[in-house]
Amino acid sequence: MSLHAEVALQRDGFVLDASLDAEAGQTVALLGPNGSGKSTFVQALAGLTEASRTEVLLDARDLSSLPPERRPIGMVFQDLRLFPRLSALENAAFPLRAQGIGKMGARERARALLAELGFPAGRMHALPTDLSGGEAQRVALARALIGEPALLLLDEPTSSLDVRARADLRPILRSAIASFPGVRVLVTHDPVEAMTLADRLTILEDGHVTQTGTPAQIRQGPRSSYVADLVGVNLFAGRLEPLEEGAGRLITDGGELIVAWPPGAARETTEDVIATLRPADVALHNARPVGGSARNVLHGQIDVVSIEGERARVRIASEPPLVAEVTLGSVTRLGLRGGAEVWASCKAVELALQLPA
Amino acid sequence: MTAVVRRRLHPIVVALAALGTAFVAVPLLALLVRAPWGRAAAALTDDGTWVALRLSLGVSLSAAALSVLLGFPIAWVLARGRFRGRNLLRAVVILPIVLPPVVGGIALLASLGRSGMVGRWLHDVLGIQLPFTTAGAVVAATFVSIPLFVIAAESGLRSQDPRLEDAALAAGASRGYVFRRVTLPMLAPQLLAGAVLAWARALGEFGATITFAGNLAGRTQTLPLAVYQARQTDPGGAVLLSLLLVAMSLVVLVLLRDRLWTR
Numbered sequence: 001m002s003l004h005a006e007v008a009l010q011r012d013g014f015v016l017d018a019s020l021d022a023e024a025g026q027t028v029a030l031l032g033p034n035g036s037g038k039s040t041f042v043q044a045l046a047g048l049t050e051a052s053r054t055e056v057l058l059d060a061r062d063l064s065s066l067p068p069e070r071r072p073i074g075m076v077f078q079d080l081r082l083f084p085r086l087s088a089l090e091n092a093a094f095p096l097r098a099q100g101i102g103k104m105g106a107r108e109r110a111r112a113l114l115a116e117l118g119f120p121a122g123r124m125h126a127l128p129t130d131l132s133g134g135e136a137q138r139v140a141l142a143r144a145l146i147g148e149p150a151l152l153l154l155d156e157p158t159s160s161l162d163v164r165a166r167a168d169l170r171p172i173l174r175s176a177i178a179s180f181p182g183v184r185v186l187v188t189h190d191p192v193e194a195m196t197l198a199d200r201l202t203i204l205e206d207g208h209v210t211q212t213g214t215p216a217q218i219r220q221g222p223r224s225s226y227v228a229d230l231v232g233v234n235l236f237a238g239r240l241e242p243l244e245e246g247a248g249r250l251i252t253d254g255g256e257l258i259v260a261w262p263p264g265a266a267r268e269t270t271e272d273v274i275a276t277l278r279p280a281d282v283a284l285h286n287a288r289p290v291g292g293s294a295r296n297v298l299h300g301q302i303d304v305v306s307i308e309g310e311r312a313r314v315r316i317a318s319e320p321p322l323v324a325e326v327t328l329g330s331v332t333r334l335g336l337r338g339g340a341e342v343w344a345s346c347k348a349v350e351l352a353l354q355l356p357a
Numbered sequence: 358m359t360a361v362v363r364r365r366l367h368p369i370v371v372a373l374a375a376l377g378t379a380f381v382a383v384p385l386l387a388l389l390v391r392a393p394w395g396r397a398a399a400a401l402t403d404d405g406t407w408v409a410l411r412l413s414l415g416v417s418l419s420a421a422a423l424s425v426l427l428g429f430p431i432a433w434v435l436a437r438g439r440f441r442g443r444n445l446l447r448a449v450v451i452l453p454i455v456l457p458p459v460v461g462g463i464a465l466l467a468s469l470g471r472s473g474m475v476g477r478w479l480h481d482v483l484g485i486q487l488p489f490t491t492a493g494a495v496v497a498a499t500f501v502s503i504p505l506f507v508i509a510a511e512s513g514l515r516s517q518d519p520r521l522e523d524a525a526l527a528a529g530a531s532r533g534y535v536f537r538r539v540t541l542p543m544l545a546p547q548l549l550a551g552a553v554l555a556w557a558r559a560l561g562e563f564g565a566t567i568t569f570a571g572n573l574a575g576r577t578q579t580l581p582l583a584v585y586q587a588r589q590t591d592p593g594g595a596v597l598l599s600l601l602l603v604a605m606s607l608v609v610l611v612l613l614r615d616r617l618w619t620r
């Protein structure tokens with residue numbers, strides 16, 4: 001199954017004209033800054049907004065002539081939109097009940113799905129206003145998944161959460177997405193979320209698609225400053241092994257990094273751990289740094305230096321390879337240019353870890 | 358309200374509120390003082406009282422039900438429609454609130470009376486006669502109660518978040534199912550409040566009823582009309598019947614208080 005979607009509309013001077021392609025079993029992130037038209041785009045896919053032209057081809061079938069309730073779509077809204085008079089369980093069971101499935105059967109499936117998403121069993125009958133952000137988010141996710149739609153639309157599924165709840169939810173989101181067999185479209189303005197959850201990215205800026213590709217492709221060749229900025233995140237995936245108290249070693253295909261052990265996590269070797277590192281947190285030196293607090297000191301040749309405004313992004317073929325961001329002053333002072341040898345350092349705590357579900 | 362507002366109330370506000378309350382409450386208390394309590398039991402168990410009470414309940418509940426049935430679509434169109442003349446439509450529908458009820462009665466006679474525009478047809482073609490019948494009393498009471506329901510329902514519909522209905526549609530629910538399971542439950546408190554207000558208004562209806570339906574014991578003589586008639590022959594009995602009306606309305610409004618005013 002594959003999705004080809006096109007939306008064109010004009011509203012108060014804003015022009016949205018974008019298209020998106022996705023395959024079943026694949027997650028496509030629609031990534032863009034706030035106000036770029038991402039939400040409007042998916043609302044149009046769901047049939048919830050008027051557009052001058054929409055085409056939603058799911059395989060050969062055009063959904064755009066169907067009313068929203070007939071489209072095989074499950075959606076998580078940015079503002080969740082749980083039904084205030086229905087309990088968590090009833091909210092999750094809603095799409096089944098709407099299809100005419102009996103109350104007991106629908107609730108049973110909703111209960112199982114909610115449990116799978118880590119929703120506490122004792123909170124099934126709570127009303128949405130009494131749910132925590134993470135709980136409400138799980139209910140919204142369950143409601144989108146339970147009808148087994150062909151197309152899953154996730155509109156900023158973690159944006160309503162605080163940082164901590166977001167970190168809790170992300171692994172659950174990741175496994176829920178991974179086990180969803182249909183086409184997945186994730187709307188987000190968070191590059192980390194896009195990079196960790198999506199197989200392909202479609203970048204939307206000011207109503208137009210500026211770039212599409214796999215995260216790696218996009219990372220390698222940003223075509224706008226927005227893209228350059230947002231893909232500037234260094235991402236390392238691999239096995240986490242305990243080191244001394246409070247620290248661990250992340251072993252990736254490209255090399256090893258010392259990281260701070262995630263608070264509260266069991267001290268055991270864990271696979272599929274992802275660490276992100278902001279390029280601005282990487283310090284560069286033209287000699288091996290000594291006596292500093294940085295646990296990670298990498299050595300390598302500079303691949304390329306790209307100047308963006310007042311800053312420069314320096315890609316280093318270290319083990320693992322990484323990107324650093326420094327001021328133009330540092331470029332001159334350290335003599336940074338392609339081919340030059342350089343040392344990069346960062347502290348263990350600057351690597352943000354995400355454990356698998 | 359003091360439970361909600363934590364700050365101490367200013368004494369001047371309290372004094373003014375007390376004055377306003379007295380303005381409403383003293384006349385009602387005067388009824389209690391004036392009532393010939395000695396004959397209360399006899400008057401209230403009197404057959405005539407029971408007939409009027411039963412008729413009043415039947416007429417006012419029917420009028421409330423009709424107000425809901427006829428008023429809800431109007432409220433929906435007013436709240437959700439985008440068309441020219443919406444304000445005019447709202448003004449027309451709400452007009453009976455400010456109209457003297459007797460004017461409403463005359464208007465009903467002009468339209469639904471035996472020789473009225475619609476009434477003639479109703480009578481000649483369908484054999485239905487409304488003036489001076491119980492059905493006519495229901496029509497008169499509905500005429501004056503509809504606006505109260507429409508106002509409550511429209512404001513309820515307006516305060517509703519249409520994005521929730523979108524979410525329900527996206528979850529695959531038909532429009533009917535969305536209405537039953539999402540729209541209606543969220544709207545229920547306002548609809549109930551509107552229906553109760555309409556009922557209370559219908560229970561107290563006098564002018565339009567006596568003009569359009571007359572004052573026929575057992576058929577159109579509701580409690581307010583019975584009060585009016587008793588006043589001329591038995592002022593004490595009129596006070597007792599008035600108290601009965603006051604008590605009924607008060608009980609319902611007190612039971613409804615939270616739903617009605619704090620939403």
